[in-house]
Amino acid sequence: MTVRLRMTIGIMAIILVANSILYFITVRHISRVFLQEVQTRVSLDLNAAWMVYDGRIESVEQFLHVVSLNKSVASAVKANDRTQLAKLLDAAHDESQIDMLSLVGLDGKVIYRTTNPAKWGDDVSNNLLIAKALEKQTSISGTVIVPKEYLESESQSLADRAYFEIIPTPAARPPEKKFETSGMVIGSAVFVTDETGKKVALLYGSNLLNRRYRIVDSIKDVVFRGQTYEGKDIGTSTIFQGDLRISTNVKNKDGSRAIGTLLSAAVADKVLQKGEVWSDRAFVVTNWYITAYAPIRDVEGRIIGILYVGLLEEPFARPQRVVLNLFLLLIAVMTLLILALLLLLTNVVLKPITQIIAMSRKVTSGDLSARVGVHPTGEMGDLCEAIDQMAHAVEEREQQLKIATSRQIGQSAKLASIGRLAAGIAHEINNPLTGVLTFAHLLRQKTTMDEQSKEDIDVIVRETTRVREIVQGLLNFARESPPQKQSLDINEVLSQTMTLVRSQKEFHKISVEEKFTGNLPYILGDKNQLQQVFLNLSLNACEAMEKGGTLSITTSVRDRSVLIAFHDTGCGIRPEHMERIFDPFFTTKPVGKGTGLGLSVSYGIVEQHGGSIEVESEEGRGSTFTITLPVEGSETDRRQNA
Numbered sequence: 001m002t003v004r005l006r007m008t009i010g011i012m013a014i015i016l017v018a019n020s021i022l023y024f025i026t027v028r029h030i031s032r033v034f035l036q037e038v039q040t041r042v043s044l045d046l047n048a049a050w051m052v053y054d055g056r057i058e059s060v061e062q063f064l065h066v067v068s069l070n071k072s073v074a075s076a077v078k079a080n081d082r083t084q085l086a087k088l089l090d091a092a093h094d095e096s097q098i099d100m101l102s103l104v105g106l107d108g109k110v111i112y113r114t115t116n117p118a119k120w121g122d123d124v125s126n127n128l129l130i131a132k133a134l135e136k137q138t139s140i141s142g143t144v145i146v147p148k149e150y151l152e153s154e155s156q157s158l159a160d161r162a163y164f165e166i167i168p169t170p171a172a173r174p175p176e177k178k179f180e181t182s183g184m185v186i187g188s189a190v191f192v193t194d195e196t197g198k199k200v201a202l203l204y205g206s207n208l209l210n211r212r213y214r215i216v217d218s219i220k221d222v223v224f225r226g227q228t229y230e231g232k233d234i235g236t237s238t239i240f241q242g243d244l245r246i247s248t249n250v251k252n253k254d255g256s257r258a259i260g261t262l263l264s265a266a267v268a269d270k271v272l273q274k275g276e277v278w279s280d281r282a283f284v285v286t287n288w289y290i291t292a293y294a295p296i297r298d299v300e301g302r303i304i305g306i307l308y309v310g311l312l313e314e315p316f317a318r319p320q321r322v323v324l325n326l327f328l329l330l331i332a333v334m335t336l337l338i339l340a341l342l343l344l345l346t347n348v349v350l351k352p353i354t355q356i357i358a359m360s361r362k363v364t365s366g367d368l369s370a371r372v373g374v375h376p377t378g379e380m381g382d383l384c385e386a387i388d389q390m391a392h393a394v395e396e397r398e399q400q401l402k403i404a405t406s407r408q409i410g411q412s413a414k415l416a417s418i419g420r421l422a423a424g425i426a427h428e429i430n431n432p433l434t435g436v437l438t439f440a441h442l443l444r445q446k447t448t449m450d451e452q453s454k455e456d457i458d459v460i461v462r463e464t465t466r467v468r469e470i471v472q473g474l475l476n477f478a479r480e481s482p483p484q485k486q487s488l489d490i491n492e493v494l495s496q497t498m499t500l501v502r503s504q505k506e507f508h509k510i511s512v513e514e515k516f517t518g519n520l521p522y523i524l525g526d527k528n529q530l531q532q533v534f535l536n537l538s539l540n541a542c543e544a545m546e547k548g549g550t551l552s553i554t555t556s557v558r559d560r561s562v563l564i565a566f567h568d569t570g571c572g573i574r575p576e577h578m579e580r581i582f583d584p585f586f587t588t589k590p591v592g593k594g595t596g597l598g599l600s601v602s603y604g605i606v607e608q609h610g611g612s613i614e615v616e617s618e619e620g621r622g623s624t625f626t627i628t629l630p631v632e633g634s635e636t637d638r639r640q641n642a
């Protein structure tokens, strides 16, 4: 996975999560505010509904008052004139829309019933409103439940209207009975008085609420102004007798009024049992409503029913949904925008990285001249800069290495060809030289020789010996004698060599310091040849320090190699000579003093041991010759012996 993809996915995830959280918080908040708003409205609507409900009771009461004020009623009661009473009350009943209108004696027995004139003289204290008025001796109004018997004595049609076959409802309490026979009525009982103010009878009038829709419909019309939404009433109202719907304008699917069903158990428990107002959203029959349920109490304060108002949720929820969808759209657009910007930005930021990768691939495949090329500002720019510098350094190093290698190869080739030539000549010279030396020695032993001749012969012997040494050196240089290799402790070889060297008179002005690292790993080498190398380097150092000085010899281990360094405080080597000091016969020393073979022979020996000689020097301050030899068994050593 690319860095860009990973970065994009990461940031996208963060944005998505952040936006989702933002969205859900907003949705919750808006929903809550909205619900509260509508809930407040429904509570207000409930109050208005109560006013309609109470207004109905009041209008019955008012009507009864008007009738009771007619003194003819009182006189007719006193005179027990039933014809006159019938005439008066029937006229009043016809004029009103009251379901039941009757006159009751102070003993609680019916004097005259407008709905059923044939039946009179029966006791109606089973009507709580009448019983309460007689008991308290005062007019009274309100809501009460009346039994089936009472309704039947009024009229069979009223009893039929009150009758309900209870429809079982899923969320409701299981019904205790299958039928409802009693009825819920609102009404009033008003005393009729004679001229002296004495009570003579009780005028009773009431309306049966069961299947009477005037209250709920006027609540709908007055409170909700009959508003509809897609053909459905926005505001609905219901009157419950207990938990049974007896009057409502909530419609079933078929358009009929949803009466005979039961209230859900949760609401029933809160309103009927605890007497509290329930207000919340609720699913009523076919739709979601924001509802309010309040208990209806009878004249004794017992809870006998519920007044309900509900607002269809949909018309309020829709604008809320529109707002939320708009918000969602906004967030989506914003997310896309941010994403686009992000892609653009990552492109800009990550371009150098792509460049760096391409450049590193080029370098790896051998193109050392490749560079990142772009240099943006900031850390990325610094990085590009650093990588370019690194590439430059690598290129330079490579070039130097190439030069050094070619030089070394040249040196080796040169030495090899000179070596072959020298070896040929040396062979040819060696035999006659031996002859010259032998005969010079023989001549020297002659007693007849004068002093001058003896001295001359000594010169011949000395110079010839020197030539032989040179020839021997040449033969060594040409690797005539192959090395006899054995495991060697370099420290030991060195100290043996140095004891030999120190005894030389040339070394008297020079102090030799041995700085050996103990427990050096063994190297595989020819002891004699290595001693010759150490000797050559020591002599060169000595010759470089004509006025005395210090020769320090250091041994150490590095990277599976043993390092031997000869450091002197002598005259140093001139830069222009550095290239040539390993060449055979190169010498800066006067004729007769130097042969120019020491270093070239040493070079050949060390090379044959798989090692190398390096030199560092500063003119006038001194030189350091460092020999590196592979440790026995190391990679280089094995290659050397293979």
Ligand SMILES: Nc1ncnc2c1ncn2[C@@H]1O[C@H](COP(=O)(O)OP(=O)(O)O)[C@@H](O)[C@H]1O
Binding pocket: 536, 540, 541, 542, 544, 568, 570, 571, 572, 573, 581, 586, 587, 588, 589, 593, 594, 595, 596, 597, 598, 599, 600, 623
């Ligand atoms: N330790 C040293 N200090 C200064 N110059 C040196 C040193 N070792 C070698 N040289 C230079 O390298 C030359 C070559 O040395 P070498 O091959 O041993 O031949 P030779 O010693 O016979 O001159 C010397 O003539 C000298 O100029």
Ligand SMILES: [Mg+2]
Binding pocket: 536, 539, 540, 594, 596, 597, 598, 599
């Ligand atoms: Mg020398």
